[in-house]
Amino acid sequence: MDNVIKHPKIAGAIRALLGKDFALPPTISNHRVVCPQPAQNWHLDGGAKHDGQLNTLLVFYYPEPCPRDMGPTEIVPGSHFLYTRTNRFIGHHGRIRGSYHTTASAGTIFLTHYAIWHRRSESWGAGVRNNLKFWYWRTSPPKRDWIKTPGFNLSTAEFEFSNSHLNPDAPTFRDQFYDCADSANLYTWLCGKSDEVNMLGATAWPINFKADRWNFPKQYGAPEHILDD
Structure with a gap:
């Protein structure tokens, strides 16, 4: 995974957003599911902050192709600006107008604000979907x-x-x-x-x-x- 988390293209984008000497991911989790599956509830990951700052990036990496029928992560662009106290206030929503399914070819990386609303979308295809998820942190003032x-x-x-x-x-x-x-x-x-x-x-x-x-x-x-x- 070193070639992924330190890839020049992704490192350059992260350097611009998080400043010099940003911290590399200490762990990587694979959100592996066997399709088909229903959609998850909408949620924010634990520790999300709404303070008008950008100190953490949430990253999704697809090592294999992830078409729509394999349940790619669904996000609501711009939702990191919406104050959400707890997940119980958004989890009940179904389809949200303007949401985006992160369909991807193999090797695609999505950089998002840590406070983005997201969920695993419903899938109707057959097989295993791998989605690796990790984080980068700011260590220097903006x-x-x-x-x-x-x-x-x-x-x-x-x-x-x-x-x-x-x-x-x-x-x-x-x-x-x-x-x-x-x-x-x-x-x-x-x-x-x-x-x-x-x-x-x-x-x-x-x-x-x-x-x-x-x-x-x-x-x-x-x-x-x-x-x-």
Whole structure:
């Protein structure tokens, strides 16, 4: 498994999210099931936190192909922003609009926030499904030291929740514009400068500047100074 947990492509993504000297998984569990099986209840793994930070990544690895009929893990994108006190408040839900089945070819790795809502989806195929699950931890304070995209402009960056690459009809499950605020708060925290940002509210940054009712060339109140390294 060393070639998996230390693979350059996955290590680079984790380095950008968790900073330098991140901790490697101390254990790996195989969520092995013999299909067919009913769906699990929706749940968060134990110890999930809702504090606007990113200190732990939950990772799923499929060593073999996992098509839909083999019950891949089902997640609700963006659900890590939804405060959930205990699993009994979400376990009773059945199908959730906007959920995503992590169907995969052999060798696929999914990186998720530790507080993501997830479950094993129902399966109707025959055979064994292996799904290896492990974690990475942050060991250093957040700092904007990842590879930067040339020309990135904080005042026009879109913080609106977008699941179009997975499910274009997915809702945010949050009050109006809170998806923008949640994403922007996490971004400024990852920069290590959340204490330097004061969101003004109303239609100021980070409201999506492409919203139909406005046509802002830039967003008022964008803390562009946090990009000055």
